Amino acid sequence: MNLEYFHLIDRIADLRLEQRSITVEARVPEKSTIFEGxxxxxxxxxxxLLIETMAQTSGWLLIALMQFxxxxxxxxxxxxxxxxxxxxxxxxxxxxxxxxxxxxxxxTEAKIKSGGKLACNxxxxxxxxxxxxxxxxxxxxxxxxxxxxxxxxxxxx
Amino acid sequence: xxxxxxxxxxxxxETCDIPRDTITPESHAIDDLGIDSLDFLDIAFAxxxxxxxxxxxxxxxxxxxxxxxxxxxxxxxxxLAARIDELVAAKGA
Numbered sequence: 001m002n003l004e005y006f007h008l009i010d011r012i013a014d015l016r017l018e019q020r021s022i023t024v025e026a027r028v029p030e031k032s033t034i035f036e037g038x039x040x041x042x043x044x045x046x047x048x049l050l051i052e053t054m055a056q057t058s059g060w061l062l063i064a065l066m067q068f069x070x071x072x073x074x075x076x077x078x079x080x081x082x083x084x085x086x087x088x089x090x091x092x093x094x095x096x097x098x099x100x101x102x103x104x105x106x107x108t109e110a111k112i113k114s115g116g117k118l119a120c121n122x123x124x125x126x127x128x129x130x131x132x133x134x135x136x137x138x139x140x141x142x143x144x145x146x147x148x149x150x151x152x153x154x155x156x157x
Numbered sequence: 158x159x160x161x162x163x164x165x166x167x168x169x170x171e172t173c174d175i176p177r178d179t180i181t182p183e184s185h186a187i188d189d190l191g192i193d194s195l196d197f198l199d200i201a202f203a204x205x206x207x208x209x210x211x212x213x214x215x216x217x218x219x220x221x222x223x224x225x226x227x228x229x230x231x232x233x234x235x236x237l238a239a240r241i242d243e244l245v246a247a248k249g250a
Binding site: 075076100101102103104105107126129 | 214
């Protein structure tokens, strides 16, 4: 994870299109400016970043399911529960699966585990649209390579 | 048997916390009931589940944006119910 740049996913560990599910790994850094304020003397991973981590995990699943032709954007967060503190240095396992594919939107369920224990979970809604510009698509392709997104799933027009 | 409109009205009332008795077949989901596009995703989700269909929201939005259809055709509830009936029939065909 690089919190300052919102790079919250380190590696795709498992991507199953037929099951419409994904598991990724993410290691919370030991040091970050975020922890200087959240909280002084008691560093904790902010809940909003845990939600963003679940959203990015879901997002990579949706990008794969949409054959890298569309970009999902987080639209709603429901039933988000922060069940335990997440602290610097922890390695997280993040899972997401699709619960409904609508027209132009998708809903997922996502959870984060640390040390095998459920740390948080949420139901997320995404709107998805064709990539709005080549820059974003190029950035996402570069990120995909970094995190081990299957190269054969990156299709080109 | 509960009509499609009644089922949709109940979904809207429960999803958006709108009094059921204010929802009529003539109600426009956006203009009269004040439902925004994000809330409509929740309604679409509930309708998709309830009727086993997939409301073609993207197609409808495109048609409205292109001037090929009016919002009334899809978002006045009697019309929405008719569209749902068509989708259910097409699925069973």
